[in-house]
Amino acid sequence: MAFENIVFEQSDGIAKITINRPKALNALNKQTLLELQSCLAEVALNTAGIRSVIITGSGEKSFVAGADISYMQPLDPAGGKTFASLGHKVMAMVENLPQPVIAAVNGFALGGGCELAISCDIRYASDNAKFGQPEVNLGVIPGFGGTQRLPRLIGKGLANELLFSGKMIDSAEAERIGLVNRVYPQEQLMEESMKLAAMIASRGPGAVRLCKESVNNGMEMDLNRGCAYETDLFALCFADEEQQEGMSAFLEKRSPKF
Numbered sequence: 001m002a003f004e005n006i007v008f009e010q011s012d013g014i015a016k017i018t019i020n021r022p023k024a025l026n027a028l029n030k031q032t033l034l035e036l037q038s039c040l041a042e043v044a045l046n047t048a049g050i051r052s053v054i055i056t057g058s059g060e061k062s063f064v065a066g067a068d069i070s071y072m073q074p075l076d077p078a079g080g081k082t083f084a085s086l087g088h089k090v091m092a093m094v095e096n097l098p099q100p101v102i103a104a105v106n107g108f109a110l111g112g113g114c115e116l117a118i119s120c121d122i123r124y125a126s127d128n129a130k131f132g133q134p135e136v137n138l139g140v141i142p143g144f145g146g147t148q149r150l151p152r153l154i155g156k157g158l159a160n161e162l163l164f165s166g167k168m169i170d171s172a173e174a175e176r177i178g179l180v181n182r183v184y185p186q187e188q189l190m191e192e193s194m195k196l197a198a199m200i201a202s203r204g205p206g207a208v209r210l211c212k213e214s215v216n217n218g219m220e221m222d223l224n225r226g227c228a229y230e231t232d233l234f235a236l237c238f239a240d241e242e243q244q245e246g247m248s249a250f251l252e253k254r255s256p257k258f
């Protein structure tokens with residue numbers, strides 16, 4: 001897959017998508033979002049070849065410094081709606097991708113960049129990463145899901161503090177409030193993200209996919225419905241040869257071959 005604003009790499013069942021507009025600190029303009037959309041569509045179709053995904057930013061300074069402000073500045077309400085809708089589509093594609101997605105946050109994750117990170121399933125960050133939703137400084141609100149996913153992830157009070165103040169927090173604070181899973185020195189971030197991606201890629205791919213579906217869809221349900229939904233997905237596992245291989249391998253004291 002060849003793109004102008006993103007770089008797609010694939011090896012050993014892991015796809016790495018790098019947002020690559022370093023001069024604009026990897027800000028998301030329309031073209032970058034369209035490229036992400038077509039890249040993610042291909043990744044979603046290739047569950048046989050791709051078992052986990054990493055999204056990161058190019059360079060050592062920025063993951064994604066937001067939606068592109070130069071692109072947005074002249075927009076009218078209809079243009080704003082179209083752009084926000086495109087961003088929402090891309091974030092939903094990340095969230096609902098069959099494969100787990102790890103955000104390797106290697107610097108600024110602001111505005112649309114923070115929204116992209118929180119659309120991913122898991123967040124690892126470098127020690128120089130900074131997070132925030134600075135939209136109120138620009139006279140707008142988050143438009144790629146920040147007012148919705150951030151409170152669901154870290155709770156309403158903490159999300160409100162970030163959303164209303166527009167302030168930036170460092171990666172240690174982001175880890176403390178559960179916005180990121182782990183923080184690593186910048187030079188170890190990709191290695192650690194790849195290790196996790198490889199571990200996920202080595203597990204039963206169908207089971208991992210159903211786990212993601214169960215968590216994502218179950219979180220929209222009450223507990224009883226969520227547990228009933230999990231029961232159905234659990235039952236589905238027994239229709240797949242993966243379950244036979246995984247359990248037989250355990251009983252035969254060998255590693256499973258998925």
Ligand code: CO8
Pocket residue numbers: 023024025027065066067068069070072079080081083084087108110111112113134135138141142143144
């Ligand atoms: N958009 C466009 N260009 C950007 C952006 C951005 N979000 N962020 C940085 N850049 C550009 C700068 O303009 C600059 O370009 P140039 O060299 O041509 O002047 C270059 O990147 C380097 O940036 P700085 O010189 O500012 O670098 P600093 O190290 O001094 O500062 C910061 C880094 C703190 C990250 C600073 O660049 C900054 O504050 N950036 C803006 C952050 C921001 O406000 N992000 C939120 C944007 S709004 C948003 O994401 C809303 C999402 C929903 C949209 C809904 C659609 C309608």
